Amino acid sequence: MRASEQYGSNHAASSARLLFKQSCAELCFGFDAMKLAGFLLLLAGFAIVFSAFLMLASQPARAAFVIAGVVVEIIGLALAFRAHIYASAGDEH
């Protein structure tokens, strides 16, 4: 297979994968809902961290909850970025 054909088939495969992922996201969540879920996770992570300081007195328990809250926020941020990638790809197509 020539290099240009190889490139073309790779490109077609990656485009198909992207469109499939897009369709799945659209069917399951819709783009805005996916971003909304990301932002809700961000807020939930913040609530966990804030509550840890308000409700817990012991330092190890606070540390555990703060770390858990930050992890939830990272997941939320990843979801928000993912939603933006899908939305951008949708705009281009």
Added chain:
Amino acid sequence: MAPLPVPLPQVEFIVSAFCILLAPLAVAGMTLMNTGFARSRGAAHAILSAGAAMSVAALAYFVVGSAIQGFAGGPAHTFSLRGETWNWIGSGYLLMRKLPLEGSGAALVASLQLFCAALAAMIPLGSGLDRWRLGASCASTALLAGFVYPLFAHWLWSGGWLSQVGALDAGGAGVIHATGGLSALAVAWILGARKGKFDTRGMPGAIPGHNLVYIFFGCLLAFAGWLGLDTAAAILLAGVPAARAAIVPLNVSIAAGTSLITSLVVTGIRFGKPDATLSANGFMIGLVSASGACAFISPPAAAAIGLVAGLVLPFSVEWLERLAVDDASGAISVHGIGGLWGVLATGLFAGQWLAQLAMVAALLGFVLPLAYALNLLLNRIYRQRVSGDGERHGMDMCELGSGAYPELPSLGTDSPYR
């Protein structure tokens, strides 16, 4: 406003007053950098947007923001839980009424905060270059400087819950830069990418700024302003004595220099030749990331902060492009990621890591969603992005009717903006 609870000693008053006079240079430097990063057909729009945003930020902070932020020991709304009182928002007077001017530190804090709010407002302008309408950027700035920034600044600098749990930020790595950088991310998400930034496969292309000299001269101006702003903030907002604050310019300079050299080397290795734009941003991320801990650390620690910042920057710019975020001036990397690293580095080198982690959580989990929601709401009321036709003809012609460089070839006679 009542006077600050502890009267400011004369030496601290004089040093901080002098340093506040340098602070506008930081805003001027950012303005020049944003202009250099814009396309030539949007340069006049970029510099006018910066001037307008600075004015709107100062007004919004003067009218509402100062009341929301208040100051340490001043009036605030609190709530009690399990026997502990938590301070969450200031309850000062609108329009800076009852501000004591008879030698109290409160007037100095108010002046400094005005420049801090203006500096935070410059940051989203960089990410929205070449597509953000003037009116929309002014409205968004009013929301940032009038509500988002003062609320977070109250939490940390005015006796709010973050300062109660022991979080530190001497020069505003979190309060000014991460807040501005995350607002810039929200704006970039809402505006979308500039036309031509990504091809049909989603691969990013380079849209270089139109004037590298502006960018580097802006860096130097910002550097002078940074020294003043960080020193004044360390004295007035973090309670560092003037004698101790003498280390601030040293640490900030070392971090910025280390960061620039690191970015230069990294881009040289990655691309074969050093990248001037990324190196300029490397210098800026060094300034930003050292701001958090500048008054609490030794010079070797500042060098380490700068080294990591300079290493992260080129990769951060690439990652954001892969994540389909069009950050025209690198503001999200420099101020958002640099600011978050500055907050974490303060925990690493000055202790208090749990409180610093809580501050990062508050920035990501509260400031980012709030900035996004406010800008999204604004976008529903008043569309933030310029029309496709206007973007093609350039922001200068579309929004101002005349360009920054009249000697350049002008638009064709069919252009609606002539």
